[in-house]
Amino acid sequence: MIQMDLEQRQSTRFLRPFLVTGNEDEGFSAPFEGFDVNLTGLSFWVDEADFFLPEQQLSLRIKNTDTDEVYCLESVEVVHQRPEEGRFLCGCHIVQVTSSQLLSHHRTVMTDEKTAMVSMATSKLSEFDFIEDGSSLSTDQADFQEASMALNLAVSQLKSSRNWGQVLLQDIQDSINAAQDEQVDVQSLKQVLSQFSDYYNHMGDTTIALCMLAKLLAHTPNKSSEKQAWKTLVSDFETRFLTERQQMAYDFMHQGMSADDALKRAEAYLNN
Secondary structure (H helix, E strand, O other): OHHHHHHHOOOOOEEOOEEEEEOOOOOOOOOEEEEEEOOOEEEEEEOOHHHOOOOOEEEEEEEEOOOOEEEEEEEEEEEEEEEEOOEEEEEEEEOOOOHHHHHHHHHHHOOOHHHHHHHHHOOOHHHHOOOOOOOOOOOOHHHHHHHHHHHHHHHHHHHHHHHHHHHHHHHHHHHHHHOOOOOOOHHHHHHHHHHHHHHHHHHHHHHHHHHHHHHHHHOOOOOHHHHHHHHHHHHHHHHHHOOHHHHHHHHHHHOOOOHHHHHHHHHHHHHO
């Protein structure tokens, strides 16, 4: 229960004017008052504690009262209930996210530039992932061309960084070989292992970010209004999770460069 509560609050939460009701209540005839929201969950007020139970999964309909937009959220799990001044705050975590839910929740959270900057600063890569089942694929060839560029960039990045990883592995091997005949230099070995750990984590995060970008692009909605909103989501994602080198290389690829050349050009620009 404690762990799920931490997961639910892994990114900054914002107070929002919204209403919550069951998915079948299209007219919001008996809604609950929303309290706060982030990219992985939301909370709302209920009058009785037994309205919902912890670990219960719900299908909810959300109405943003600032814009009157209505969103549907599936697989929302109740995490906790907290009594406060005669009411109960019902905290929920989104267990399974489809692309349409991701877009809906993103638009509920990111209502202005300042909020987006604050929320994105503490958001996690996992918050932008979604299940493929039930998520529509784009019918626009341009979206798949963009996704292909992101994947090509991920492959080129892995290839270009292979030498760095091999050098670090060789340093580890040399330290182990030197320790066979003499006392181990523990501090030196720790430093080399720390460098390799940094390399491994960096390559993992940056490669996943490019692959996630490709996934987001391939699942761009086809409705014009949703397509524009999805572009904002993708832009927020790129700004937060792609490194400056990746963003620059991706821009160069849009000018016709190959992924390998784009990475080299970006590296040269940053070094100068």
